[in-house]
Amino acid sequence: MVDLRTTVAGISFRNPLWLASGIWGESGNSLKGAWDAGAGGVVTKSIGSEPRLGYPNPTIETYDKWGMLNAMGLPNPGIAEYPQEIEVARSAGATVIGSVFGADADEFAALAGRMAATGVVAIELNLSCPHAKGLGSEIGQDPDQVRDVVAAVKRAVRIPVIAKITPNHYDVPMLAEAAENAGADAISAINTVRAMAVDVRLRRPVLAHGSGGLSGPAIKPVGLACVWQIYERVKIPIIGIGGIISADDVIEYLLAGARAVQVGTAVAFEGIGIFHRLREDLSTRLAALGVATTGELVGAGHRGAGAA
Amino acid sequence: MVDLRTTVAGISFRNPLWLASGIWGESGNSLKGAWDAGAGGVVTKSIGSEPRLGYPNPTIETYDKWGMLNAMGLPNPGIAEYPQEIEVARSAGATVIGSVFGADADEFAALAGRMAATGVVAIELNLSCPHAKGLGSEIGQDPDQVRDVVAAVKRAVRIPVIAKITPNHYDVPMLAEAAENAGADAISAINTVRAMAVDVRLRRPVLAHGSGGLSGPAIKPVGLACVWQIYERVKIPIIGIGGIISADDVIEYLLAGARAVQVGTAVAFEGIGIFHRLREDLSTRLAALGVATTGELVGAGHRGAGAA
Amino acid sequence: MRTITEVSERIVETPSTVTLRFRYAPSALPGQFVMIWLPGDDELPMSLSYTGESKGVTIKAMGATTRAALSIPAGAPVGIRGPYGNHFDLTPKRILLVGGGSGTAVLAPAAEAAARSGGSVVSALGATTAAELLFLDRARGFSETVEVATDDGSRGHHGFVTDVSQRLLSEREFDAVWTCGPEVMMRKVIAAAEPRHVPVFCSMERQMKCALGMCDACALGPYHVCTDGPVFPAPQLAALPEFGRTKRDSSGRKVPL
Amino acid sequence: MRTITEVSERIVETPSTVTLRFRYAPSALPGQFVMIWLPGDDELPMSLSYTGESKGVTIKAMGATTRAALSIPAGAPVGIRGPYGNHFDLTPKRILLVGGGSGTAVLAPAAEAAARSGGSVVSALGATTAAELLFLDRARGFSETVEVATDDGSRGHHGFVTDVSQRLLSEREFDAVWTCGPEVMMRKVIAAAEPRHVPVFCSMERQMKCALGMCDACALGPYHVCTDGPVFPAPQLAALPEFGRTKRDSSGRKVPL
Ligand SMILES: Cc1cc2nc3c(=O)[nH]c(=O)nc-3n(C[C@H](O)[C@H](O)[C@H](O)COP(=O)(O)OP(=O)(O)OC[C@H]3O[C@@H](n4cnc5c(N)ncnc54)[C@H](O)[C@@H]3O)c2cc1C
Ligand SMILES: Cc1cc2nc3c(=O)[nH]c(=O)nc-3n(C[C@H](O)[C@H](O)[C@H](O)COP(=O)(O)OP(=O)(O)OC[C@H]3O[C@@H](n4cnc5c(N)ncnc54)[C@H](O)[C@@H]3O)c2cc1C
Ligand SMILES: Cc1cc2nc3c(=O)[nH]c(=O)nc-3n(C[C@H](O)[C@H](O)[C@H](O)COP(=O)(O)O)c2cc1C
Ligand SMILES: Cc1cc2nc3c(=O)[nH]c(=O)nc-3n(C[C@H](O)[C@H](O)[C@H](O)COP(=O)(O)O)c2cc1C
Numbered sequence A, B: 001m002v003d004l005r006t007t008v009a010g011i012s013f014r015n016p017l018w019l020a021s022g023i024w025g026e027s028g029n030s031l032k033g034a035w036d037a038g039a040g041g042v043v044t045k046s047i048g049s050e051p052r053l054g055y056p057n058p059t060i061e062t063y064d065k066w067g068m069l070n071a072m073g074l075p076n077p078g079i080a081e082y083p084q085e086i087e088v089a090r091s092a093g094a095t096v097i098g099s100v101f102g103a104d105a106d107e108f109a110a111l112a113g114r115m116a117a118t119g120v121v122a123i124e125l126n127l128s129c130p131h132a133k134g135l136g137s138e139i140g141q142d143p144d145q146v147r148d149v150v151a152a153v154k155r156a157v158r159i160p161v162i163a164k165i166t167p168n169h170y171d172v173p174m175l176a177e178a179a180e181n182a183g184a185d186a187i188s189a190i191n192t193v194r195a196m197a198v199d200v201r202l203r204r205p206v207l208a209h210g211s212g213g214l215s216g217p218a219i220k221p222v223g224l225a226c227v228w229q230i231y232e233r234v235k236i237p238i239i240g241i242g243g244i245i246s247a248d249d250v251i252e253y254l255l256a257g258a259r260a261v262q263v264g265t266a267v268a269f270e271g272i273g274i275f276h277r278l279r280e281d282l283s284t285r286l287a288a289l290g291v292a293t294t295g296e297l298v299g300a301g302h303r304g305a306g307a308a
Numbered sequence C, D: 001m002r003t004i005t006e007v008s009e010r011i012v013e014t015p016s017t018v019t020l021r022f023r024y025a026p027s028a029l030p031g032q033f034v035m036i037w038l039p040g041d042d043e044l045p046m047s048l049s050y051t052g053e054s055k056g057v058t059i060k061a062m063g064a065t066t067r068a069a070l071s072i073p074a075g076a077p078v079g080i081r082g083p084y085g086n087h088f089d090l091t092p093k094r095i096l097l098v099g100g101g102s103g104t105a106v107l108a109p110a111a112e113a114a115a116r117s118g119g120s121v122v123s124a125l126g127a128t129t130a131a132e133l134l135f136l137d138r139a140r141g142f143s144e145t146v147e148v149a150t151d152d153g154s155r156g157h158h159g160f161v162t163d164v165s166q167r168l169l170s171e172r173e174f175d176a177v178w179t180c181g182p183e184v185m186m187r188k189v190i191a192a193a194e195p196r197h198v199p200v201f202c203s204m205e206r207q208m209k210c211a212l213g214m215c216d217a218c219a220l221g222p223y224h225v226c227t228d229g230p231v232f233p234a235p236q237l238a239a240l241p242e243f244g245r246t247k248r249d250s251s252g253r254k255v256p257l
């Protein structure tokens, strides 16, 4: 039997398939649902200091089965009300990673502290939302600010800190390095790719916000390039994100250097049952490839041609 | 009848559907072929100072009908031999735009000068190839270098200069502004999106070069966001590129602010006949929308809700 | 993946409710909903009140967007995606329909389908006042009997529609109850049907954004109304502390209904 | 979109030529080619020498990559995409096959198909020396007659295979000539067939990168060998100044053949 357990930053996960932030992550019941469906870890919706309604609809646009565009605008119930949601998931046994976003290092640190107090196993810093002004990617595209945020959060919490990196940059690994230098325990990459849709009949953007972020299979090649390049520049573990919908996608990310992965848009395309299917398919596929643990594959693509 | 003629930087094109650089653009006969098939303008392969063999195969990977990954490595016959190719296309009546790439402002300027002497109607500067070290995107991601290159080229040639911009940046419109400030006559956007594929069986990158550039429908939302944002920051005309395969795609780009578009990967998916089909479909669609000239639509998406 | 279509017809149903008809090709089952984009405004979930080739939604003014929707003229472009969600099971033959306010919108096409395939429908319709009774004529078409209740007594029973449905449940045999309306109303319908072992199916409403079972906006206990619903069998709802009590606002916070 | 498959069998055909067999499901027609990826090395266009479910390519050592390919063992993984390009038209019944060197690789499956469907094939095979004659036994299977020419006279006619084909064309009636080999050879075949009005079809080779009719690497006059070919009717080729004279190298420069 293939052993799917994986350890990231000292925390052990029953499998490397995590629920990505923003999907099934606003309510505790849904986090529990994703856990019950087989996810190895569940990342919460990115939580801020105050409740945020997000942008008006339309907030999403889909492209067949290969992509999705969204500009939710970081709706979230706010950190004050969120502990009760996490409690629902934690008391069901879920391994919960708490995602937070803020406008500066102080806000990130304060939020991370309150999030850590809920009993999450790690903090994920959303440094990469492409469509929320002044939040996320404006900070995440500047290595100095990344360093400041990560350092402040590291001072505020004892649990591992994961920096989630944007792909919308000419030098993505530099951002990961900045996070590593400031003490980040892991990197997750990528968030969505800045994108847009225009309605031809109505002559206006489809999304109420105008631009948004592209996710789904279309961005898998983008996420792989980021993970591959980050792996060549940092030593801390990487969590691969972007377009994963099959066991082979997961293996591609492992080979590129990811130790775990997150699944987002595929949940919309297939339902939460995707975690069960991916887990089964991954076991079968790894067994067929003669691999006993996912760890064997992490970064193996960099070591030149392995046996087929 | 819908009038498809369009004027970009003072040059008139019989329709706004151009052949993108790197597709059917190495040989004069192919440029002529694309022109005969109905393209409104044909952009040459990016030409350098010396012949370049490009990377070994595999140089491409395809994803169903929604994307393609390539790392050709800018193969080209070199500027010395290229005039004879352009002559084949020009003598057939084609409106040829000459694309060049170089390592610095001087090389760009020298190349542009030699290219202009071949009788092309405009120069496109490839400031954006995501997979050729030291060329293209390393320059194209730095606004200072963009400014220097464009300024040097403007001094060297009298014909319009189009700066082709990378999407792999956190602030794409800033790059366009840099080009405009240095005197560029138009912006074309986008080149491919940095991306990668890893083979699961062989545990190695699929492309011989490792990483490459994503093109095709998957990047249309990315290209649209770039064109939209560039339109809000520059006054010079924009040529929209990325994922165009239908008349509605063309109209989306027009609404976002493009005055013309380029078609690349769709030629691989559908053949050169796509220019004829797009031209017919565009006429039909514009007529149905009650539009008499493509010019009416340029940037119309920004003016709020038009009538449907 | 939205289809822009024109409103082909606009029917004023009540002072606060209009039906918009439009061509939209994808086939739909009674109970399903669409996301309807009112360009320049918002995109809202709306049950299909007509599920044939010419589809329709029946919109009640609740807040800013639905109020604006009331003045959308015929010919106006709207964006449609869907249909989404599950639908009413049409196998039960003797059906009690309990519609509160605009809730009748989603029940009507289901009842019509049931009647067409040989079922018998008894309808209990409630509204604040007579003028607000939705689809009264339409209900006469698909029902054996139509009974009415108004809060102000301007027509039919003076009081709650649940008084009427409770009486009907005690007088007649039913294979199923289909209901849509305020959750307190549906709670009462369930309470009345339970001792008689008549299964109840409720069409639920929650905030919606993606309608794809992804964003969590429509979370209702362990369910997503957009993909697990909107039609829920009563036992699923009865187990939920939030049913009839709280919903989530756009931020995901629990707020009173 | 590559399929990684294992070499199921490796057959040494001549001192400089091996056939690699492998399972590859997509159906192919004789004349079509695949892109075969020799991981760690290169990806090359190769005509299918076997087009059934168990496919095969027959590789002649030309340069570094093809030399390396010769030592690929059975069981080794290779990547396949395709098949690409057009194919031989199998309607002509009396066929003259003229194969120069490894050119016979692409002609053999076409000739087999022709023979199976009642056609008659006469084969003229040429090589530098007897040991390099490709598919001689296989040709005996699908041909009525097999004639041979070697540059060194070690077997059959001492001289060019075109001498043999010219004679055959004068002795017999043919509906079509299929040929593959060096372009100067094919030029001569065309010249001999023209006065007799026998249509000639040539399988052409050029540098290939995308194989999708996009990158222009395989440009041959107004054609792309990957999508307009590799099989060309002689009149298309005869009109091209580069036929038999120049090709383009990896940079797109014209170089002598
Ligand atoms: C599956 C589904 C089907 C629906 N079908 C119909 C239908 O056929 N006809 C119809 O008129 N409406 C229907 N609705 C409800 C409709 O979507 C909401 O009434 C509408 O979103 C309110 O928009 P607004 O901007 O006008 O009101 P808002 O300004 O958003 O709110 C006005 C008031 O209504 C409440 N409200 C808003 N949205 C909802 C909601 N989803 N559920 C309950 N209360 C809400 C608010 O809390 C507030 O009290 C349906 C909802 C769902 C989820
Ligand atoms: C459609 C098609 C089908 C082919 N089918 C077969 C086949 O069935 N069996 C087979 O052995 N080969 C076939 N080839 C040719 C084969 O692809 C080349 O011989 C091979 O690419 C040479 O690779 P190399 O790296 O070993 O040689 P290189 O080192 O690249 O070159 C060695 C020598 O061969 C020449 N050469 C390289 N490529 C070509 C080419 N495509 N055409 C002509 N000369 C070339 C070079 O100029 C040089 O002189 C086919 C080519 C095409 C385009
Ligand atoms: C609807 C939606 C909401 C998202 N919300 C968040 C969020 O709140 N925080 C965050 O870090 N990422 C968010 N993301 C990004 C995802 O976590 C993920 O990085 C991205 O979608 C790529 O993965 P995928 O292709 O598997 O969806 C969101 C994505 C989607 C589609
Ligand atoms: C095979 C290939 C080769 C390309 N070569 C060049 C090039 O030489 N110069 C350049 O500026 N862009 C080049 N591009 C980028 C295209 O011109 C275009 O910007 C990009 O592919 C997006 O458009 P598309 O989605 O329509 O293909 C190339 C693209 C492809 C797919």
Ligand code: FES
Residues within 6 Å of the ligand: C207, C208, C209, C210, C211, C212, C213, C214, C215, C216, C217, C218, C219, C224, C225, C226, C227
């Ligand atoms: S509306 Fe997004 S999950 Fe239901």
Ligand code: FES
Residues within 6 Å of the ligand: D207, D208, D209, D210, D211, D212, D213, D214, D215, D216, D217, D218, D219, D224, D225, D226, D227
């Ligand atoms: S190989 Fe690219 S066009 Fe033929």
